[in-house]
Amino acid sequence: MAGVHVPLLPLAHQYARTGPLPEHAGVNDPGTEASRPILRFQDRDLYFREHTDRIGIGSYAHKPLPVDPFTVPAYDDAPATPMRMPSSYPFTREDCDPSWEDCAWLMPALADSEVEEGFNGVFSFTPDGMPVLGEARSLRGFWLAEAVWVTHSAGVAKAVAEWMVDGRPSTDVHECDLTRFEDAQRSPAYVADRGTQQFVEVYDVLHPLQPMDRPRPLRVSPFYARQQELGAYFLEGGGWERPHWYEANAPLAEDVELPARDAWSARHWSPIAAAEAKATHEKVALYDMTPLRRLEVTGPGALAFLQRMTSNNLANKPGAVTYTLLLDERGGIRSDLTVARLAADRFQIGANSRADEDWLLRHAPDDVRIRDITSGTCCIGVWGPLARELVQPLTRDDFSHQGFGYFRARQSHIGHVPVTALRLSYVGELGWELYTSADLGLRLWDTLWEAGQEHGVIAAGRSAFNSLRLEKGYRAWGHDMTDEHNQYEAGVGFAVRLDKGDFVGRKALEKAGEVRRRLTALLLDDPAAVVLGKEPVYVDGAPAGYVTSASYGYTLGRCVVYAWLPPPAAGTAVHVEYFGEKVPATVADEPLFDPDMSRIRR
Incomplete structure (x- = not known):
């Protein structure tokens, strides 16, 4: 009605109530509907709550029941279910039967009862299962708080109220921001596919790297065909297919010695990543940076x-x-x-x-x-000690350190391909980001690949990239820092120039007090230990912070962890909790690798 597009899918969700239960008689006063907390039966996609002397049962175990939003009736035309509401549909008892058996197994008292009434309540899922919050830029003053459930409700209410009154929530909500979906993720077909899958997986315990199954592939870089030929293992982010390692590099991993991993951390991981990181340090590697x-x-x-x-x-x-x-x-x-x-x-x-x-x-x-310009362009990161030997013969321009310094940019040509070259490195090695238009991307890849054969060039994936960037201490926004943090806490104070004039946030920074927390580098003490991110960190036996990013540092032979903690001294002993175990770790000085930047600036 407001002309604002919201990517969500309405789905019907079953809720039933039993008849009176003798075992429940007198538990609640007549005027009290519930005195005990909601019970969740995660393994069977069920939850339960009290209704005085009855039990209410909600089920996600039935097949997905998507609803066409354009068929939702007007309020006056709503069917006479227990609640006359457009979002209350007739109960489909056949979808309830399998769940009823699970209910009776968990609560034997239900075996002698039956479903007395129920309805299929319509609520919404987004493609990633998180709410849609914020003010629409296309319609000033129009705020959204959509796809909000009981588990989100009070937090969403607080965040949106603060946002409307104070200009921002006190808690970071970027994972709920209404702008987060790409154009390719807003089609009705995409929203239907992913919204349905979110319903199926709503109670599942998912690995942090687990990608959705469909629709894939959706967004691919111009190098996709070559990546497939090299046996790329793809994960997905923002609709993009992102290589995490390449099976073509498996022979390089035969001599790599790594500790065995537990089953959870070994998912969506391969020791090939260690070989790709090693090759980046010793020779030269091509990284697909197109999704950035x-x-x-x-x-x-x-x-x-x-x-x-x-x-x-x-x-x-x-x-x-x-x-x-x-x-x-x-x-x-x-x-x-x-x-x-x-x-x-x-x-x-x-x-x-x-x-x-x-x-x-x-x-x-x-x-x-x-x-x-993301979709119309592409990017290859060319990094490693032999990067200059690979790139310089392909261009007439001077790519020496004196002729093309660090943190410089220039328009150039690589072979027949016009490029915008940026002398940057997020893996701790010499090299460039090379940008060109999407139509010339495959030619750029092939040019670099052919010329790089004499230098031992490989293609490397995101798994090695993440390991290398953590060894260098490079922050990833949205993981390591958000709007809950300032630059002094996050260790990026060098990116602020208070002497340049006024800018957004300057007044607040001038009033910033003593740093009470800091993004801190840790090394796990046990070379075989691995954590993945978002685990709690204990100092002196008490929870003091949490892990933001973590990856095994193949150069260092330890898992590298970044965590928000009260400012600790280097050498301080802490513990990271991983599956109920306290894993010892030590606060480390950063950067952990090449602190004088000699490998990049050469």
Whole structure:
């Protein structure tokens, strides 16, 4: 009705009530509906709650029952189910029968009872199972709090109320932000496929890396055919197929010695990742960086606008690349950006999510244009000590350290392919990010691959990439830091220039008090121990923080962990809880690998 598109799927969900239970008589006073907490039977997709002397049963165990939103009746036309509401559909008893047997097994008192009444209640699922919250940019003052269940209800109410009144929630809600879905994730078919699967898996315990089964593949880079030929193991993110390792590199892993992993951490992992990390340190590797979001900001007011919106000083000559932050008015980190000034009034921004584009668009003046160029472009990271030997013969431009310094950008050609080259590295080795248009991407890959054979080039995946970036201490926004944190806590204070003039969040930073928590590097003491992220961390036996990112550091021979903790001294002993066990760890100085940056700046 408001013209705002919301990616969610209505589904019918069964809820039934038993008749009076003799065993439950007198448990609750006549005026008290429930005195005990809701009971969840996770293994059978069921939950139970009291209704005075009856039991209410909710089931996710039945087949998905999607509802066409355009067939939902008007209020006055709603069927006469127990509640005359458009969202209350007639009970389909045949879908209840298998669950009733599970109910009677769990609660023997139900064996002599029966379902007295029920209904199929319609509620909604999003493609990722999280709510949709926030103000629509297309309709100022129109707020959404959609796909909210009992488990979300009070927290959502608090967050949205704070958002409307104070300008931001006190708790980070980026995983619920209404802008988070890509255009490819907003089609009715996609929403139906993924919303249905979310219903099926709502009570399942899922591995943090587990991808959805369909629709895949959806978004692929221009290198996809070559990646398939190399035996890429793909996981999915943002609709993109992302190689995590390549089976073609299995022979390189034959000499790699690693401790055995437990079954959980071994899912969606391969020792090949260790071989790919080793090859990146010793030779040269190609990384597909296409899924990383790219924005183009142009116009006569582009510099002044970006200076106002970000924390670092971008008033550098064309060819400069700057790491900077998007802050909110309270100094919280909304995102981190890599900004390349390609011309006086043209910037290429490496961003994190659609929320970054939305935030910039909400503030952009009339003389600034912001365009998402991700889908029309692609990127290869060429990294390793032999990266220059690979790239230099393919271009007439000077790619030496003196001719093309670190954190610099230039327009160039690699073979027949025009590229935007950025001298950056997120894996701790010499190299470049090479960007070109999507139609030339395959040619760029083939050019680099053919020329790299004499240098032992390999393709490497996200698993090795994540290990290498943690060894270097590079932060990942949305995992290691959010708008709940400021740059001094997160260890990215170097990206703030208070002397450059006013910018969003500056006043809050000037008032920032003593740092009471810090993003802290840990090394697990046991070389065989592995954690995956979001585990609690204990200091002196008491819970003190949580893990943000973790990956085995193949160069260091230990699992590298980043966690939010009260500022500890290096060498402090802590424990990370993993499946109920306290795993010993030690606070470490960072960066853990190549602290003088000699491998990158050569």
